[in-house]
Amino acid sequence: MLSLANVQVVYGRAIEAVRDVSLEVEAGAIVALLGSNGAGKSTLLKAISGVLHPEGGEIVGGTVTFLGEEIGRATPDDIVRRGLIQVPEGxxxxxxxxxxxxxxxxxxxxxxxxxxxxxxxxxxxxxxxxxxxxxxxxxxxxxxxxxxxxxxxxxxxPRLVMLDEPSLGLAPQIIDGIFETIVTLNREEKLTVLLIEQNAQLALEVASFGYIIENGRIVLDGAAEKLRANDDVQEFYLGMSGGARKSMRDVKHYKRRKRWLS
Amino acid sequence: MDFLLLLVSTGLVTGAAYGLIAMGFALVYKATGVVNFAQGELMMLTAYVSFSVADRTGLSFLMLMALTIPISMAIGLLLERIFIRPMLGEPVFSIVMVTIGLAVILRGLVILVWGPDPAVFDVGLPDTVIRLGPVPFYPAQLVLVAAMAGVTTIAWIFLRFSRIGIAMRAVAANETAARLSGISVSRIHAFAWMFSSAIASIAGVLFAANFKLAPDMWFQGMKSFPAVILGGLDSVIGASVAGLVIGVVENLFQGYVGQGMREISGFIVIVVVLMVRPYGLFGSREIERV
Structure with a gap:
């Protein structure tokens, strides 16, 4: 339904915020895009919605296609009219x-x-x-x-809703309610969802497919259960190792490289 | 007692003109976040254009306004397109500088086209004196006050209930969110300039009818500034009420204190008010949830 191919976003003609990002959101799916602070998640969403320009950002390469049409150069109101709507961060x-x-x-x-x-x-x-x-x-x-x-x-x-960190700053109980609503909308109204989260645990529970973005690049993708099983994701996003929660005292980041960086 | 009544009534008339001009300022500020320093010049330009139309056609007052307002809207749109639209995304301060430049250009343009001498602008209103109780009024004065009341009411209804009006407030509240909701921000900015230009033309024609049509009319824009600040900068309704307040205060200062006080009294009021209410009488406070 929505597909990005090699999208590159640059701020102020100098700083590359997103590099060669390709992703696919199938109709009717919930797709999660995970990543830590500053990984380029929100920038990517802004790029898709066409609202980078006032901030000095620009899509300089790649294509954004929605329902078979290129929307990389479309105005924000045109994109909304096509049914691609964002719930912004905060x-x-x-x-x-x-x-x-x-x-x-x-x-x-x-x-x-x-x-x-x-x-x-x-x-x-x-x-x-x-x-x-x-x-x-x-x-x-x-x-x-x-x-x-x-x-x-x-x-x-909307035909596709992009949610930018719906859990941000909310109490766990409230977050559960919000996520329940998202799942309901997806099941009952066939609403396609692109979910951006820092809370990987939560996002991978409701999503069927996930992408992990770091430093402006997609470093890992796969079905949600596969991602949940992945050692790196478990260690760096789910805070687990060997199935058990571990104490922060034992975490030695330098000991273990993320495999996707090598 | 009669002296006081006279001061208040003529103060209300001048104040109505201030209020109208101030509403133009506030409308553009509300929707675009920019103080349009060319508002006074816009008022002067549209008044002169209307003067030329009246001169050629000799229309009745209502017909003249019916023609002047759409023309002014077109002028507002055109100016926004040429001077403001290319500045979209630039810092607000730069855009304000552009409006100052625009102001100087318009001043020059008016002198270039219509000459430096004051003209008598016959808007087609009778000049028989009407007495309201003990106070005599010219019809043009009453029309000015009525126009301000009318425009204020329309502006209130427009901003409160119409789609475009709510969108203007939405753009003011959060521009990015407005874009994400499918509101074309540049179109809303254009609307704001258009409506503010229409209000400027009503102010300009009626000011010229009451006082004079001269190339120094733009100064009324500066004199309305206390009203804009007093009203709260982003409150269109506040601007109109504050206009009346400033008009009356000016007259009272002049009448009871002295001639020189007239020019500065408005600014004295601002200083006092801003010390007590920094966001003006009707301006919106920052919404902060604790």
Whole structure:
């Protein structure tokens, strides 16, 4: 559905943030993109959504194809209209607007009737959001804000949703709820999901396929269960070695090289 | 008592002009984050264009406005396209500098085209004095106040309920998120310039009708600045209310303190208000969740 081929992103014509990234998101799948801070995950998502330009970033090589059409040069609103919608990192709500106004803006590219329908759908999915619809969104709790952010994306009638660290700064219980919703949307509404996470454990539980990105490159990919079984992933992303959790005291990073770096 | 009433009533008239100009400032600032220093010049330019239209056609006041407003919107769009759009993504300060440059260009342009001498702008309003209680008004004065009330109401409804209006607030709140929601930010910026230019033209024509049409009219833009700050910079409604406040305060200072006080009284009000409320009377505070 979405496929990237050798995408290269450069900031300020000098700093290469993403290099030769190729990935594939099949229709109906949940695909995870894992990586630590600064690996280039968010940059990649911004590149796909076409919003790098104001930050001085640019796709300088490779192709981004969505539903068979090249969208590497498309404007952000065009990309949203095609059904490729991002839930940005840290929610990024319109803080001064009410919850409902946030949702309405999510449906900016859609017809009036579709917007009304979308509101009903989001409120049915998140009763909590319905309760707080007239409140200023900036004052909501983190979990509620994340629901509004997801709801806002759903208002645009996406075929593929890209979630940038939905778990960021949320309590474990809230995160579980959010992930449940994502899985439900995927199962019941056939929504395709590209999930970006630092929390590899969580992401590989719901995803069917995963990519690992480091220093702007994809270093490993595979089916989720295969990744979970991989020694390197276990050690560096899941914090396990030999199946048992180990004490941080015993971690000696220099002893063990990541195999994909050699 | 009569003296006070007179000062207040004429203050409200001048204040209405300030309010209209200030709303133009606030609208562009709200949507684009840029203080458009050419707002006063835009008002002057559109007033002169309207003057030329009136001169050629001799239209009635309402017809003249019906023609002036769309023309001004086109001018606003054009200026945004030529001067502001290419600056997208540049630092705000650079864009503000561009508006200052634009202001100087427009001042020159007006003198170049229409000459340096003041002109009498007959907008087609009668000049019979109307008495409201003890206070006499010219029709043009009442129209100015009514126009400000009307524009304020329309602006409020527009920003509160219309799709484009909410989108303007959304862009102001988070530009990247707006892009990710499919809002074309550059189109919203263009809309803001268009509407702000329309408001400028209403202010310009009515100011010229009440006072004079001269190439130093742009200075009213600077004089409206206290109203913009007082209103809170990003509050369109606040700007209009603050305009009235500044207009009345100026008149009272002039009447009771002395001629020289008029020019600085607005700024004194700002200093006092900003000490108490740094975000202006109606401006939005940073939303911070603790």
């Amino acid at each position: 929610r990024a709500l319109f803080a001064t607007l009410t919850v409902e106004e946030n949702l309405l803006m999510g449906g900016f590219t859609r017809r009036r009737s579709e917007v009304a329908e979308g509101l009903d759908r989001v409120y049915a999915l998140f009763p909590r959001v319905h309760e707080r619809r007239h409140e200023i969104s900036g004052y909501l709790s983190g979990g509620e804000q994340q629901m509004v952010a997801i709801g806002r994306a759903l208002m645009g009638r």
